[in-house]
Amino acid sequence: MLNRRNTCYRIAMALFACFTASPLVAEDEKAAAVSEVTSNQPNIIFFFTDDHGWRDSEPYGNPYIKTPNMTRLAKESMQFMHAYAASPTCSPSRSTVVTGLMPHRCGADFFGAPIARDIKVMSGYFNEAGYHTVSAGKGGYLQGGWGLSSPGSNRYTQGIGDVDRADEYIRNYKGEKPLFMYIGCGPPHQPWQKNKIYEPEKIPVPPNFVDTPETRLAMADYYQDVTVMDEKLGKVLDALDAREDLKKNTLFVFSTDQGAHLPFGKWNLYDTGLRVPFMASWPGVIEPGSKTESMINLADVLPTFLEASGESIPDGLDGRSFLPVLKDGSQKHRDVVFGTHTGNNNGPEGNHNNNPMRTIRTPTHRYIFGSSEQFVGGIGCSFEERGGAPRDSEQQSLFCVLGV
Numbered sequence: 001m002l003n004r005r006n007t008c009y010r011i012a013m014a015l016f017a018c019f020t021a022s023p024l025v026a027e028d029e030k031a032a033a034v035s036e037v038t039s040n041q042p043n044i045i046f047f048f049t050d051d052h053g054w055r056d057s058e059p060y061g062n063p064y065i066k067t068p069n070m071t072r073l074a075k076e077s078m079q080f081m082h083a084y085a086a087s088p089t090c091s092p093s094r095s096t097v098v099t100g101l102m103p104h105r106c107g108a109d110f111f112g113a114p115i116a117r118d119i120k121v122m123s124g125y126f127n128e129a130g131y132h133t134v135s136a137g138k139g140g141y142l143q144g145g146w147g148l149s150s151p152g153s154n155r156y157t158q159g160i161g162d163v164d165r166a167d168e169y170i171r172n173y174k175g176e177k178p179l180f181m182y183i184g185c186g187p188p189h190q191p192w193q194k195n196k197i198y199e200p201e202k203i204p205v206p207p208n209f210v211d212t213p214e215t216r217l218a219m220a221d222y223y224q225d226v227t228v229m230d231e232k233l234g235k236v237l238d239a240l241d242a243r244e245d246l247k248k249n250t251l252f253v254f255s256t257d258q259g260a261h262l263p264f265g266k267w268n269l270y271d272t273g274l275r276v277p278f279m280a281s282w283p284g285v286i287e288p289g290s291k292t293e294s295m296i297n298l299a300d301v302l303p304t305f306l307e308a309s310g311e312s313i314p315d316g317l318d319g320r321s322f323l324p325v326l327k328d329g330s331q332k333h334r335d336v337v338f339g340t341h342t343g344n345n346n347g348p349e350g351n352h353n354n355n356p357m358r359t360i361r362t363p364t365h366r367y368i369f370g371s372s373e374q375f376v377g378g379i380g381c382s383f384e385e386r387g388g389a390p391r392d393s394e395q396q397s398l399f400c401v402l403g404v
């Protein structure tokens with residue numbers, strides 16, 4: 001049994017061997033060449049929400065939740081049905097998005113760990129590409145922590161703080177440079193706004209949840225916060241509609257950093273934790289109202305933005321541009337996507353974040369390798385605490401070959 005256990009471990013580690021090259025390092029700030037602005041560089045607006053499960057919106061098939069602005073965006077966008085975060089907690093996932101590097105390669109392997117200070121991030125790339133870079137709301141997880149700050153050439157041209165001022169900024173932007181705007185929307189991250197519009201008894205409880213009044217009350221509050229997020233999205237879309245001169249050359253992307261803080265979601269590598277909504281619009285380039293089954297990892301966002309803006313993609317990134325998919329949704333991108341959860345660098349020993357896991361997702365199945373005996377219990381609950389018999393690591397691994 002030990003040999004089989006070791007074999008499972010070796011297989012899991014081998015799956016991630018492709019990410020072990022040296023991290024990409026930012027050039028010296030003084031030597032960084034700023035490219036000339038070309039007239040065909042698109043504006044890029046990235047609306048990035050927080051803890052929003054892939055099933056929890058109208059365009060992704062939820063029959064009860066109210067997300068009219070996501071539906072509105074879907075009609076102008078390509079909707080990705082297989083988009084996956086690299087990690088199911090904020091900092092590792094967001095760090096991967098802004099670096100194009102998997103969590104263990106950019107320094108943010110653990111929840112709460114910062115990106116290594118010498119690694120270039122998304123804002124730095126677009127500063128060098130000649131963009132006016134702006135961050136609103138919850139910042140990308142940068143070297144400076146959760147806020148907007150980041151050292152040297154990675155610093156945004158401007159930080160406007162409140163996400164509810166993003167629409168005003170778009171309406172009034174008169175700059176000559178193309179606009180790169182990162183809008184970090186806090187909702188539907190906890191604490192959720194108290195439910196005002198939903199009837200808990202009508203909530204469609206997923207089959208893998210325990211259907212109790214408490215579950216429904218929690219989901220109603222979560223749904224409320226998803227609708228709050230949707231209203232903030234609507235304000236930004238209204239502003240962009242009012243600026244047709246900007247919109248006609250704008251790549252607009254909507255996504256989130258991982259699934260909801262609900263069972264099997266955030267902190268876990270099931271689809272509920274890693275699969276995310278992802279929509280992209282770009283007039284004249286992306287077919288409105290289209291869908292694609294192509295698999296993408298959020299590590300692919302940065303190289304896609306770079307290629308879309310005509311910039312070269314540096315060697316050594318884990319992400320790969322899916323620009324060809326944006327132009328033709330039938331194009332294949334990835335055969336598999338990987339995901340990791342390593343733990344928490346600021347929590348007590350044995351708390352609910354300390355369940356190191358790795359996963360590989362094909363178009364039809366997911367395999368999860370959990371190295372901790374707490375793994376099978378999911379969020380904050382060991383298998384023994386749930387009344388089951390203790391399991392060894394091999395059993396835990398096999399236990400989790402559960403499809404998706």
Ligand SMILES: [Ca+2]
Nearest residue numbers: 050051090257
């Ligand atoms: Ca998050």
